[in-house]
Amino acid sequence: KQEVTQIPAALSVPEGENLVLNCSFTDSAIYNLQWFRQDPGKGLTSLLLIQSSQREQTSGRLNASLDKSSGRSTLYIAASQPGDSATYLCAVSDYKLSFGAGTTVTVRA
Amino acid sequence: DVKVTQSSRYLVKRTGEKVFLECVQDMDHENMFWYRQDPGLGLRLIYFSYDVKMKEKGDIPEGYSVSREKKERFSLILESASTNQTSMYLCASSRTQGIGNQPQHFGDGTRLSIL
Numbered sequence: 001k002q003e004v005t006q007i008p009a010a011l012s013v014p015e016g017e018n019l020v021l022n023c024s025f026t027d028s029a030i031y032n033l034q035w036f037r038q039d040p041g042k043g044l045t046s047l048l049l050i051q052s053s054q055r056e057q058t059s060g061r062l063n064a065s066l067d068k069s070s071g072r073s074t075l076y077i078a079a080s081q082p083g084d085s086a087t088y089l090c091a092v093s094d095y096k097l098s099f100g101a102g103t104t105v106t107v108r109a
Numbered sequence: 110d111v112k113v114t115q116s117s118r119y120l121v122k123r124t125g126e127k128v129f130l131e132c133v134q135d136m137d138h139e140n141m142f143w144y145r146q147d148p149g150l151g152l153r154l155i156y157f158s159y160d161v162k163m164k165e166k167g168d169i170p171e172g173y174s175v176s177r178e179k180k181e182r183f184s185l186i187l188e189s190a191s192t193n194q195t196s197m198y199l200c201a202s203s204r205t206q207g208i209g210n211q212p213q214h215f216g217d218g219t220r221l222s223i224l
Binding site: 041044049089091097102 | 201
């Protein structure tokens with residue numbers, strides 16, 4: 001059974017600092033890894049999807065890397081802003097998604 | 110943009126009632142999913158469907174059933190609601206081309222309380 005772990009569970013940084021969020025998974029036989037953002041009381045917004053054959057994906061200030069062999073992914077958010085405050089979830093797909101518990105980020109103005 | 114719409118944001122029902130949660134997507138996606146999200150447990154898959162009238166059990170199907178009569182609509186049914194089914198329910202959809210290869214798009218969720 002796939003186990004997905006996100007460390008840290010919570011993170012607080014001043015505005016402008018770069019964010020580094022970690023995700024690890026136990027079974028490397030995955031199709032892809034997806035990073036989501038969730039605002040309080042809301043659904044999930046897809047941020048980035050990395051196929052198993054890729055090493056990284058970029059979208060604006062966001063960059064996600066994938067090391068399938070070691071079972072790790074990292075989401076980098078450059079020059080953080082208060083609007084980046086949210087919970088970030090990673091999920092790995094081996095035909096269905098298995099989610100981590102998330103990292104709750106607070107960016108202080 | 111993909112739009113996944115869940116019929117209710119908040120719902121309060123009584124123990125023993127039959128409860129219907131509805132989800133509609135507007136992008137002609139083949140695959141649809143129902144999850145529940147609980148503090149400390151994260152998101153867990155209840156059921157999914159890869160085609161009309163097709164359904165597959167997820168990790169926690171007990172106490173639930175689903176219906177997919179039309180491609181755009183996927184319903185989650187609580188046959189006899191119990192207090193341990195109080196939760197946030199999230200619907201998602203995705204294209205096929207290998208069910209694991211496409212991003213899933215989520216609705217805003219339904220916060221269900223069973224009293």
